[in-house]
Amino acid sequence: MPRILLAAGEASGDGLGSGLIRALRERFPDAEFAGIGGDAMRDAGCQTWHDASELSVMGLVEVLRHLPRLLKLRREFRERALAWKPDVFIGIDAPDFNLGVERWLKQHGVRTMHYVSPSVWAWREKRAAKIGQSADRVLCLFPMEPPIYARHGVDARFVGHPMADALPLQPDRDAARQALGIDSDATVLAVLPGSRLGEVGRLAEVFLQAARQVAEAKPGLRVLIPAANADCEAAIAPLLTATPFPSPRPRLLSGRARECMIAADAVLLASGTATLEAMLAKRPMVVGYRISPATYRIVKALGLLKTDRYALPNVLAGADLAPELMQEDCTAEALSAAVLHWLSDPGAVAGLQARYRELHLALKQDASARAAEAVAELLSAPG
The missing domain is CATH 3.40.50.2000 (Glycogen Phosphorylase B;)
Structure with missing residues (x-):
C-alpha cells in the first residue's frame, strides 16, 4: 500500500x-x-x-x-x-x-x-x-x-498535456455560440487581456482599442471579453466603458474563456497558457504581450530569454503560426491588422487549423x- x-x-x-x-x-x-x-x-x-x-x-x-x-x-x-x-x-x-x-x-x-x-x-x-x-x-x-x-x-x-485530452479534436462552435446566445452567422472576436491584474493593466486598453478598430472595419462584429476572475473583470469594466465602440457593444463575461474561444472566428489574447487553449480550440489567434520596460531591458541585457518565440503554438510548431506582437510592437494598429487578416482569409485559417490539429494529436x-x-x-x- x-x-x-x-x-x-x-x-x-x-x-x-x-x-x-x-x-x-x-x-x-x-x-x-x-x-x-x-x-x-x-x-x-x-x-x-x-x-x-x-x-x-x-x-x-x-x-x-x-x-x-x-x-x-x-x-x-x-x-x-x-x-x-x-x-x-x-x-x-x-x-x-x-x-x-x-x-x-x-x-x-x-x-x-x-x-x-x-x-x-x-x-x-x-x-x-x-x-x-x-x-x-x-x-x-x-x-x-x-x-x-x-x-x-x-x-x-x-x-x-491534460488540456489536449480534455478538448475534442473538433470543437463544437455552434454549441458554444448557442450557449452564449450568439447567431451562428455572426462574426465573433474573443479578447483575453490576461489572467493577472498586472497583465490586464498593461494590455487591456490597447486590446480594446484594437478590437474597436476591428469592429469599425467589420460592421456587426460581436466582441466577447471573458474576464479571468472578479478582479480582472473590475479592472476591465471602466476601460470598456471609456472605449467608444460601434453597435453592438462588447460583452464582458465572468469566466467562460473556453466557450468564448470556441465560439470565436479569431482570438486576441495575451501570451501564456491561453494560447495553448486557443490552439486546441482550433482558432486563429493574435498574441500580444508587454512587460515593464525596466524588466524587459534587464531580461535582454542579461540574456535570460532563450527563445525568439513566445506563444506556445509557435514554440511547439517551431514556426510562426500565430502573429506575436511584443513590447513596442504591441500597438492597436498592428494587433487589429493581424486580426483582420484572419477574418478576411478563410484559406489561411483552414491551413492553420490543420497544423493545430497535428499539434493537438501530439499532445493528446x-x-x-x-x-x-x-x-x-x-x-x-x-x-
Missing part, C-alpha cells in the same frame, strides 16, 4: 493532481494520498493538510508580503511529510514552493518527482540541472522539454495515465 504525497498550488495544479490520483488509484487501489490540494484532489480521495489556495501568491510584492507565512508552511509541511513516511513526493507545478520541499525530502531519502516543468525552453536553461537536484524525475507536458533535461543528465518524461497522450505509469516505475525502481 504505497503512501503518495502531493502538493499543488493553484486550480490548474489541483486539476492535474486529481487526474493523477485517479489514474494511480487504478494501479494501486489501496494507496494513501495526502498533501496540499484543492476540491478536485479532495474529491479524488486526497487527504489535504493544507488547501492549494495557501500557495497561490503572484507577483514580487505579494510574495514578499507572504514570505514568512510561506516559509513557515513549507517548514511544517516537510516535517509532517517526513513523519508520514511517503513512498514518493510529487510536487505539482508551484516550483517556488515545491522544488525546495523536493530537495529537502530527497536529501532525507524520499523519492521525489516534479510534475510540470518550468519553462526551461524559454528562460535560463541551466535551471534544468538544479531541478534535477530536487527531483528524481520530471514529468513534462511538452515534447521539447525532455531533451533539455537530458543535456543536464536529468530524467524527464513527456506525458502529454492520456497524460494522467502516462504520469501514473512514470510514478509506478519510480516506486518499483531499486533504491
Whole structure:
C-alpha cells in the first residue's frame, strides 16, 4: 500500500493532481494520498493538510508580503511529510514552493518527482540541472522539454498535456455560440487581456482599442471579453466603458474563456497558457504581450530569454503560426491588422487549423495515465 504525497498550488495544479490520483488509484487501489490540494484532489480521495489556495501568491510584492507565512508552511509541511513516511513526493507545478520541499525530502531519502516543468525552453536553461537536484524525475507536458533535461543528465518524461485530452479534436462552435446566445452567422472576436491584474493593466486598453478598430472595419462584429476572475473583470469594466465602440457593444463575461474561444472566428489574447487553449480550440489567434520596460531591458541585457518565440503554438510548431506582437510592437494598429487578416482569409485559417490539429494529436497522450505509469516505475525502481 504505497503512501503518495502531493502538493499543488493553484486550480490548474489541483486539476492535474486529481487526474493523477485517479489514474494511480487504478494501479494501486489501496494507496494513501495526502498533501496540499484543492476540491478536485479532495474529491479524488486526497487527504489535504493544507488547501492549494495557501500557495497561490503572484507577483514580487505579494510574495514578499507572504514570505514568512510561506516559509513557515513549507517548514511544517516537510516535517509532517517526513513523519508520514511517503513512498514518493510529487510536487505539482508551484516550483517556488515545491522544488525546495523536493530537495529537502530527497536529501532525507524520499523519492521525489516534479510534475510540470518550468519553462526551461524559454528562460535560463541551466535551471534544468538544479531541478534535477530536487527531483528524481520530471514529468513534462511538452515534447521539447525532455531533451533539455537530458543535456543536464536529468530524467524527464513527456506525458502529454491534460488540456489536449480534455478538448475534442473538433470543437463544437455552434454549441458554444448557442450557449452564449450568439447567431451562428455572426462574426465573433474573443479578447483575453490576461489572467493577472498586472497583465490586464498593461494590455487591456490597447486590446480594446484594437478590437474597436476591428469592429469599425467589420460592421456587426460581436466582441466577447471573458474576464479571468472578479478582479480582472473590475479592472476591465471602466476601460470598456471609456472605449467608444460601434453597435453592438462588447460583452464582458465572468469566466467562460473556453466557450468564448470556441465560439470565436479569431482570438486576441495575451501570451501564456491561453494560447495553448486557443490552439486546441482550433482558432486563429493574435498574441500580444508587454512587460515593464525596466524588466524587459534587464531580461535582454542579461540574456535570460532563450527563445525568439513566445506563444506556445509557435514554440511547439517551431514556426510562426500565430502573429506575436511584443513590447513596442504591441500597438492597436498592428494587433487589429493581424486580426483582420484572419477574418478576411478563410484559406489561411483552414491551413492553420490543420497544423493545430497535428499539434493537438501530439499532445493528446492520456497524460494522467502516462504520469501514473512514470510514478509506478519510480516506486518499483531499486533504491
